[in-house]
Amino acid sequence: MPIIVNLDVMMARRKMSLNELSEKVDLTLSNLSILKTGKAKAIRFTTLDAICKALDCQPGDILEYREDVKEEA
Amino acid sequence: MSKSNNFVFQALNVVAWIIFIGLCIETGALLVNFVYSLFKPEVVHNLYQKLDLSQIYNLNKWAYFGLYGFILSISVLKAYLFYVVTELLSKLDLEEPFSISASGHITKISYITLSVGIISYIARQTAMGLTHYGFDTAPLGKFWADSKAFILMAAVLYVIASIFRRGVELQNENDLTV
Numbered sequence: 001m002p003i004i005v006n007l008d009v010m011m012a013r014r015k016m017s018l019n020e021l022s023e024k025v026d027l028t029l030s031n032l033s034i035l036k037t038g039k040a041k042a043i044r045f046t047t048l049d050a051i052c053k054a055l056d057c058q059p060g061d062i063l064e065y066r067e068d069v070k071e072e073a
Numbered sequence: 074m075s076k077s078n079n080f081v082f083q084a085l086n087v088v089a090w091i092i093f094i095g096l097c098i099e100t101g102a103l104l105v106n107f108v109y110s111l112f113k114p115e116v117v118h119n120l121y122q123k124l125d126l127s128q129i130y131n132l133n134k135w136a137y138f139g140l141y142g143f144i145l146s147i148s149v150l151k152a153y154l155f156y157v158v159t160e161l162l163s164k165l166d167l168e169e170p171f172s173i174s175a176s177g178h179i180t181k182i183s184y185i186t187l188s189v190g191i192i193s194y195i196a197r198q199t200a201m202g203l204t205h206y207g208f209d210t211a212p213l214g215k216f217w218a219d220s221k222a223f224i225l226m227a228a229v230l231y232v233i234a235s236i237f238r239r240g241v242e243l244q245n246e247n248d249l250t251v
Contacts, residue, residue, distance in 0.1 A: 031251045041249040 004064040007036045010055045025050035078167065086162040093155035100148040107141055129208050136203055143196035144216050147189060154185045171240035179237050183230035190223030 011021060018036070022029050027047065034040045035047075048059055055062075102121035110117050110126065117125050130137040161178035196217040200210035 027251065034249060035251045039249060040251045041246045043251050047251050 002066050002068075004066050005035055005038050005040070005062060006064055007032075007051070007062055010057055010061055014055050014057075016055065021051070021054055024054040082162060082165065082167065086159065089155055089159045089162055093152065093159050096148070096152035096155055100145070100152050103145055103148050107145065110141075124212070126213075129203075129210070132206075132208060136208060140196070140200065140203075140210065140213060143192060143199070144213065147192055147196065147216060150185055150189045150192065154182060154189065157182050157185060169244065171237060171244040173241055176234060176237040176241050179230060179234040183227050183234050186223050186230055187227035190220050190225075190227055193217035193220030193223060196220075 011018070018029060018032055021027075022032050025032075025047065027050070035043065043063075048062070051062060052059060099121075103124070106117065106120050106124050109120060110124075110130070114127055114130075117127070126137055126140065129140060157178055161175060161182065164178070165175055166172065194217070197214075197220055200208075200213055200217070203210055
């Protein structure tokens with residue numbers, strides 16, 4: 001999918017660990033891991049809202065569209 | 074999932090196992106019958122269903138083997154059908170029913186049901202054709218009486234299997250929604 005999730009980049013910028021983010025956004029580690037590794041098929045607005053609030057960023061900082069990325073088999 | 078539904082599924086599982094065992098016994102009995110009819114035809118009267126096809130055997134050996142082949146293959150397929158049903162019922166998770174395994178089992182059940190229906194239909198037509206040549210195929214009618222019902226059931230099951238396949242995709246998508 002050409003949508004890239006830059007959650008790890010934002011977490012590194014904010015110096016926040018996955019555990020810390022998991023507690024702040026009230027998501028399980030496995031779900032955050034799915035999102036971080038780009039395996040997620042969809043993201044809820046509520047989740048996006050919580051992540052943006054926790055990382056103090058915009059949705060565009062987390063999600064990026066890149067046309068040249070080929071779909072995984 | 075409610076307790077009553079769980080109970081219904083457990084009861085269905087038990088019923089499916091009983092039918093499967095019954096069909097296995099029937100298939101075994103028919104096989105024994107077939108072997109005895111070849112090597113010791115005089116004792117066939119004492120065996121399962123008293124299935125004496127010696128009149129057909131005496132008239133035409135190939136008609137006899139053909140009809141017995143139909144009887145045995147239908148019986149084996151019915152037993153296998155219920156084996157797959159028991160597998161499905163024991164593996165079905167009512168909390169998350171849309172799994173690849175359940176979808177595969179239902180698809181398999183629909184194919185086996187269709188095979189039983191088609192073989193029964195061909196067998197019935199063959200038996201009807203043989204009656205014109207003086208063969209007495211009347212006692213065999215019970216083995217392929219419900220061919221159309223099986224074909225209809227296969228069509229319904231195929232539709233359910235297709236819905237299940239879509240359900241698996243939706244459940245997978247739901248699982249990967251964060």
